[in-house]
Amino acid sequence: MQLSEQPGGRRAAPGPGGFDPEVVRKDFPVFEHPVHEDKRLVYLDSAATAQKPRAVIERVVRFYETENANAHRGIYELGERATKAYEDARETCARFVNAATPRSIVFTRGTTESINLVRYAWGRANVHEGDEILVTEMEHHSNLVPWQMLCGETGATLRHLPIDERGLLRTDLLDGLVTERTRLVCVSHMSNVLGTINPVREVADAAHAVGALVLVDAAQSAPHLGVDVAALDCDFLAFSAHKLCGPTGAGVLYGRESVLEDMPPFHGGGEMIREVWSDRATYNEIPYRFEAGTMNIAQVVGMAAAIDYITALGLDAIRAHERELTAYALDAVASTGAEIYGPPTAEQRGGVVAFNLPEVHPHDLATIVDEDGVCIRAGHHCAQPLMRRLGVPATARASMYLYNTRDDVDALVASLEQAKGWFS
Amino acid sequence: MSLEDLYKEVILDHYRSPRNKGRLDPHDVRLERNNPLCGDEIELFLRFDGDDLEAIAFEGKGCSISQASASMMTEKVAGLPAKQARAIAESIKAMMAGEEDGDPDVLGDLVSLKGVVKYPVRIKCALLGWNTLLEGLEEAGRA
Ligand SMILES: Cc1ncc(COP(=O)(O)O)c(C=O)c1O
Numbered sequence: 001m002q003l004s005e006q007p008g009g010r011r012a013a014p015g016p017g018g019f020d021p022e023v024v025r026k027d028f029p030v031f032e033h034p035v036h037e038d039k040r041l042v043y044l045d046s047a048a049t050a051q052k053p054r055a056v057i058e059r060v061v062r063f064y065e066t067e068n069a070n071a072h073r074g075i076y077e078l079g080e081r082a083t084k085a086y087e088d089a090r091e092t093c094a095r096f097v098n099a100a101t102p103r104s105i106v107f108t109r110g111t112t113e114s115i116n117l118v119r120y121a122w123g124r125a126n127v128h129e130g131d132e133i134l135v136t137e138m139e140h141h142s143n144l145v146p147w148q149m150l151c152g153e154t155g156a157t158l159r160h161l162p163i164d165e166r167g168l169l170r171t172d173l174l175d176g177l178v179t180e181r182t183r184l185v186c187v188s189h190m191s192n193v194l195g196t197i198n199p200v201r202e203v204a205d206a207a208h209a210v211g212a213l214v215l216v217d218a219a220q221s222a223p224h225l226g227v228d229v230a231a232l233d234c235d236f237l238a239f240s241a242h243k244l245c246g247p248t249g250a251g252v253l254y255g256r257e258s259v260l261e262d263m264p265p266f267h268g269g270g271e272m273i274r275e276v277w278s279d280r281a282t283y284n285e286i287p288y289r290f291e292a293g294t295m296n297i298a299q300v301v302g303m304a305a306a307i308d309y310i311t312a313l314g315l316d317a318i319r320a321h322e323r324e325l326t327a328y329a330l331d332a333v334a335s336t337g338a339e340i341y342g343p344p345t346a347e348q349r350g351g352v353v354a355f356n357l358p359e360v361h362p363h364d365l366a367t368i369v370d371e372d373g374v375c376i377r378a379g380h381h382c383a384q385p386l387m388r389r390l391g392v393p394a395t396a397r398a399s400m401y402l403y404n405t406r407d408d409v410d411a412l413v414a415s416l417e418q419a420k421g422w423f424s
Numbered sequence: 425m426s427l428e429d430l431y432k433e434v435i436l437d438h439y440r441s442p443r444n445k446g447r448l449d450p451h452d453v454r455l456e457r458n459n460p461l462c463g464d465e466i467e468l469f470l471r472f473d474g475d476d477l478e479a480i481a482f483e484g485k486g487c488s489i490s491q492a493s494a495s496m497m498t499e500k501v502a503g504l505p506a507k508q509a510r511a512i513a514e515s516i517k518a519m520m521a522g523e524e525d526g527d528p529d530v531l532g533d534l535v536s537l538k539g540v541v542k543y544p545v546r547i548k549c550a551l552l553g554w555n556t557l558l559e560g561l562e563e564a565g566r567a
Contacts, residue, residue, distance in 0.1 A: 363462050363487035364431075367543055371427050380463060393463035393485065422431050
């Protein structure tokens, strides 16, 4: 779908090759509103959540105004419209991740729920005492804690694939860590702290060689790199709408069709059943088996609009822009004397720059730069084990997306210099 | 108070040269607390003489607001009757919650910590030391 076809939507930017973040910015109403009364909003926290373009906001409004009914329930025309919008969104998601069939697309609340769905539905049926689950040392808590819990319940063992000094995965250790006992390997495609882009296919090949499955946390990669489940050869893949310019409350679990077919349900309730008696039930086919109760329909529809929006601009163009801006930011932030964590070049990382200024604690830094309208994250970024590995209690983090410009990076650096001045 | 003034006039002096920083031996109470969200850490040592908080010291790391507030706290409450230390801590908490204005007669210079109220996410940094003190007084049965 072309953006220009969206009622009320405006075409964002010239086609591939002509990507212009200044034009893209105009699609995002939030940037029309200053912060602290008169400061230009410098939003450098898209790894936490992305801003929303008008096309997405208007799509959600249009759903509520002209299509709102429960999906898969109503016999009447309005209900059919809601169901169609919801199922069209599934096809959009399937195309987005290059899934062979929309049956592989399960809607969830987001990455965290997608991963927990695998933990409960697949994990309880397939992981037993003596089995092993392998996670990497750079996982977000949402791709770590569920596996700790599953191991605690089942007596399975959790193992960790280390990273090296540059924040790259030690894939050379895969051989020793992936064994006959390994049932599942969980790897993030792109780190939300280091920005590292991981060689998921290499990990998947190692896992499949011993009959283990692979779960990919694509919370960061889906918005910034795009994902192709066929090329990654993964069995599960999870992402959130809100990080790719879509609404909160919607996300996707992709599951390999044959794996989903064999999986018992997650939540019990309406829509996930086929037939119910007072003491038992049979379950619906995939993917509905995993979508109990009324889903976040409008948000799912908004997610599809977000996917249409970023794919119309082109993931390649977005990635090229972010790579250029990240290279610029790495140099600019380093020029303040900050220590930067993660891979040294923009080729190896997404648009995430985690750093610390000597002498200024990241929380102080985030408060101080906020005075200038600059939004950065400070803390452990839901990756405490990784913080310990880096030997720091917390870091500051600037993360960039399609609407960021060199002006944003310059504003950050000016603000960092000021903070340094206060503390010197 | 502007953020710059808050930092330059209140926080940074104590952050750069914290008072009563280090272990206190012997001590009656030792407590370690942290702010899980921020990773701010504090280790508080209390020594009593009867009902008086005879000495107090702290170790810690974290943002300047957490560490400066703890330093200011030790300077204020050292030597006071435990009951009075507790009253000050309660008063600081009420001030930070926006329930009280902060009475300069009770709090003295600590009233300047009110500047943090404008930065809601930082309030728990400022209160880390104070909450730890209240727990310590409780644990010692001096509250
Ligand atoms: C790498 C990574 N995984 C998982 C998540 C969790 O996503 P959500 O909070 O949308 O479930 C995030 C977001 O913070 C993330 O960056």
